[in-house]
Amino acid sequence: MVFPAQSREFSMGKQIKLKRRGKGGMLYMVRHVPVDYRGVEPRKEIWVPLSTDSESHAQQKAAQVWEKTIAGWEAKKAGDTADAEKAFEAAQNLAKARGYRWLTAREVAKLPREELLQRVEAVSVRKGEPDKLEAAALLGGAKEPPITVTRALALYWELAAENTRGMSEDQIRRWKNPRIKAIGNFVAVVGDKVLADLTRDNMLDFRDWWSKRLATESLTPNSANKDIGYVESTLRLVEEKKRLGLALPFGKLTFKEDDDKTRPPFSDKWIKEKLLASGALDGLNKEARAVLHAMVNTGARPSEIVGLLPHHIRLDHNVPHIEIKAEGKKTKNKQSKRVIPLVGISLEAFRQFPEGFPTYRFKDKISDTVNKFLRENGLLETEDHSLYSVRHSFEDRMLRAKIDERIRRDLMGHGLGGRQRYGDGASLNEAAELLTAITF
Template sequence: MSLKLRGKSYYLCRRVPRRFAEVESRAAVWVCLKTDSKSVAEQKALAVWQQLLDAWELKVHGQSEDAEIKFRAAKNLAQARGFNYLPSTSVAQLPLAELLNRVEAISVLENRPDTIEAGALLGAVPAPKITISRALELYWEHTVDLTLNKDDDQVRRWKNPKRKAIQNLINLIGDKPISKITRHDMIEFRKWWIDRIKEEGLTPNSANKDFTHASSVLRVVNDMEGLGLDLPLYKLSLKDAAQKKRPSFSTAWIKEQILKEGALTGLNGEAKCLLLGMINTGYRPSEAANLTPPQIRLDADTPHISIEPVERELKSEASRRELPLVGVSLEAFRNYPGGFPRYRGKDSLSATVNKFLRENGLLETPDHTMYSLRHSFEDRMIAAEVDDRIRRDLFGHTLNHQRYGQGATLEHKARILQSIAVA
């Protein structure tokens, strides 16, 4: 790094790399570092040179024929100069002092303003025509943080409804630039869903999920790409009827049918254990299916499982909890102390169990599913007048008020569950 002392200040003096000749007419640059200390100048010079390199790199991208690359370069260059990129219409409406700040920040070389910098600071670079399908690709890039703690199966289940919603929209209005999406397009999308609901017996909730996912993708890309579009995504949701409540298995049905000798013969061992384990814990099937051996603590003074984020995220922080194992659930887990590799990271447990229960006449009504065992567990706790705080802690539900203290101990919860356990 070449430093030259001129008067009382050190200057960074360095040749411009050849690859930047198209965007930097000077053969060498001299930058005042505003210090007479050589050690301070050496530290400053490194940062200043890197800023110069970054700016030249952005200017090279600013000459790209790819509108998306060119627009991103303009945004980044504006930020490098200390400004947010704004379209020219917005720049024109800035207070005079702010507008002059932008103008004065534009480099002047050989008595001419740097056209690439001017375009970036004055908003003269048009937003790229990002198609709906391209918007989905950009959405994945901008939301990587939302998947950092998800396992592969969770990522797949998170992405699929967004893929479906975007594909449904494209099938109807075409893969047009998102800047060309009109209110008429979205009303037609809404009407298309209404027709599907009538013809296929779907629920309004299915349509509303599509509207939510498609709108989320488009809004995030509009915001993160700085497109400044006024997207017509308002008032799309359909009025949904009251959700049908999932029924609970009666305790008598669990004892006399599901736990009847030989009733579960034919169901693979891991699925059988997970089904029986759910009876006296009320866990979510996916929580138990993804347990690792250290989370199954059968040798503890109070045998239990620990629901915690291991290689995957939980539904919420309230889902982190320890569940005592009692009755038939404890007996089942003793057969699988190492967990359930067949279902870990997969989404097939509920389908497997529900198919077996249905084909073997073990569903109390056609509306019952494996998940109904979670509701049965809640009913038994309510009947036993278990405290609401303890019920929520066992279920992994958020409290509606401040959570004080540590709550019930594992031993205390075990005693409660033992009193309502199905043996």
């Protein structure tokens, strides 16, 4: 490109200059190409149009344009490789750096004529030859590598992103970890195979591996079934969303599970004489102790209690209560959104911590902390009891008090067994009166 001799120059430091093409013409950013990028950019100096004749506007845009230029060169360097997966990722990044959405060659061919020509014209031409890396990025020439099991997991996070809507950072971590572990186990057994090459024997080998673990380790069939389920659901979603047209050979792989081992409730006597006995919980930190007390007369899940934000705790209301809702985190299900009146020791717990429990908020550690303390101090009624048993005790007390099923389900955050939910249910006043009769 040739610029007239009368081009005017504006200095922006030692490295970046602005030059105008002709009197009153558009401004260009002019900069020497760093040595590190000479392998992908043969010019020693580049002129980049800034699409403005305003000096102040050009100065504002220049830094951002330079960053995108650098990003483009970085992507081209990364794409200059024999690694198909890295080359494909680099092509996607280069398209983004140039301001285009990555499309396959087939999708590019279907673009309106004007958009297609824009992409073609954006590909640099050197000595009559188009830049291969730019063409691969902007015109969809880069070939997507086969999807292996581990690449499927990487794709899964984006394809299943809607599942994390409303989750806290810690909830997302806990959502990801079981899949990472399951896929890691699967790859360790059968290898990081391309999805199209997976066989029924691979699946049975994975099941056999789990069968041996169940026979030699203290693991339940539920552990194996969860692992198998995470692998299957991950690979099936990727296969479906990427339209691979594969018949993944899963079939029947799960193990027969033992009878469900639900956490038994603490007896009223145990709660009164052990958990709430004077000094029984003194060795537990104050927040964790208050969380246990908060559960006694609310039946709320530990994660719901610690996830409460200050404005969810309404002690100034004529009926003090907590509001459990999806804010900063995701509730377990639609029915979990609810209000629960505060009475007895649970009310006192929130009066001690009116702002909630920041030490444990959105963190997966309250149950471990309390259960460890209860176990080490002989405060578990049986080996099968846990902090969650406090919630079950609350439900049992409501049942024995003959509190209406609809009210019990509303307070516990349970569904109505498939029935439609009509009306508002019991008022806060009514619910508080019912709970006062069974409170600790």
